[in-house]
Amino acid sequence: MAGVSDKMEAVLRPALERLLEPGEQLVGMCVAVQQSAFRGGQVALGVTEGRVLLQPLDRRSQPKGDPVTIGTGELADAGAQGAGGGWVSAQAAIMDNAAITLKLRKVDGTKLKLQLMRGGDGFLGRMGGGELQEQGIAALADWMARQPDAG
Numbered sequence: 001m002a003g004v005s006d007k008m009e010a011v012l013r014p015a016l017e018r019l020l021e022p023g024e025q026l027v028g029m030c031v032a033v034q035q036s037a038f039r040g041g042q043v044a045l046g047v048t049e050g051r052v053l054l055q056p057l058d059r060r061s062q063p064k065g066d067p068v069t070i071g072t073g074e075l076a077d078a079g080a081q082g083a084g085g086g087w088v089s090a091q092a093a094i095m096d097n098a099a100i101t102l103k104l105r106k107v108d109g110t111k112l113k114l115q116l117m118r119g120g121d122g123f124l125g126r127m128g129g130g131e132l133q134e135q136g137i138a139a140l141a142d143w144m145a146r147q148p149d150a151g
Contacts, residue, residue, distance in 0.1 A: 008132050011061045016046035019053045019067050028139020030132065032102075032114040045114070047139040054112070070106060075147045077105040100137070 012029045020026070028047040033040050034054065042061070046053040051071045058064040080102045104112040117133055 006132075011057075012044045012046070012132075015044040015055045015057065015061075015063045016053055018063070019046070019055060019069070020048065024048045024050070028136040030116060030136025030140070032116045035113045035115065043114070045116075045136065045140065047136065047143050049143075052140065052143060054114075068110070068112065070104070072146075073148060074106050074108070075104060075144065076107045077103075078144055078147075079103045 008031060009029070012031060013026070016026055016029055026046050026048060030045050032043050032045050032054075034043045034056070042057045044053075044055045044057055044063075046055070051069050054068040054070075055063050056065040056067070080100050099118060100116045102112075102114045102116060104114070106112075116137060118137065
């Protein structure tokens with residue numbers, strides 16, 4: 001029986017591989033919710049050695065709309081916190097441990113706000129994408145750590 005990670009990979013990989021340049025390979029992938037002022041939606045997030053790829057997905061987990069890419073040197077600022085947002089409550093404490101809110105700003109001024117389940121083991125971890133999600137977030141963190149001048 002296929003686990004959550006296997007099912008996620010079957011959805012994410014095709015959506016992201018179509019965005020790859022010749023010779024480029026995915027080193028990590030995960031799913032996120034992209035938020036803006038009046039809407040939000042699921043995105044496939046892929047990490048290569050040189051770029052982060054964000055492909056919006058429709059309700060059937062199919063690619064929709066234009067992808068966003070962030071290449072080396074294009075990240076101006078980044079910040080992360082637990083998805084509980086610092087509120088003092090049991091629910092916020094759970095979200096702080098289970099999810100991350102990531103705010104990115106590109107050098108062209110584009111702002112992105114993403115919520116990502118952490119994945120991993122345990123009930124919430126498996127429901128949040130399991131090992132694939134955890135590895136994708138680790139690949140994203142590694143990519144961000146290599147970026148010049150990103151806060």
